[in-house]
Amino acid sequence: MAVSQDFKVDLLGAIPSLRAFAVSLSQNADKADDLVQETLVKAWDKHESFQPGTNLKAWLFTILRNEFYSQMRKRGREVQDSDGIMTSRLAVHPAQQGQLDLKDFRTALEQLPEDQREAIILIGASGFSYEEAAEICGCAVGTIKSRVSRARARLQDILKISGEDEFGPDAIATHVIGSSAA
């Protein structure tokens, strides 16, 4: 069956999101674009396995993510584990008056292990539900929740944001719910 025009248009439309996710994962713009290219070729080749009406973006993110980890394995690069060494090499200065620099945030994000970074990106930025993120990452919903929670705690720690008290009336509720997910 030929690839439909709709499919092609949808692929094109998904490219900005794919690139954003690829940069978030690989932390490198060139590698990210290679990942996106691989993803598009793979998606094209196996378009018949996509169920129309289901979430194309999630399907593509799954392909991209698999590609990312398989490339990392091929290069013999080991996947960072969550209890790595990052806390010792933090050079981010504390946020002042709640105005956190985007550059500092990026630096902090880079220091997260891949599994936590992808989880917090999928949930907090790409707009996926916990269920969808779990499907994309091939793990349990609870695992995603715990990764998001650890990622958030670590970012707060790196960026010296304590409890986010100054950011609105719901800070206490936020804090309580945030901790209960751990």
Place this chain on the structure above:
Amino acid sequence: MTSMKDSTVAGGRSRAGGDPLGPNSEIGRKLKQYYDELVSDDVPDRFAQLLAQLETAEPARKKD
């Protein structure tokens, strides 16, 4: 509008304000700012070209 998903999932669920990555969270806001900047980056031509190539290659590859 049928696909509300992308815009509602992150912040719009029932526990308003309690979402640990919602609008009351500095981390949540920065995360979106970081990501939105990446999404709005210009897409290089190579991707449109790639899809065009795949499209041209296809009839030769698969005859059905």
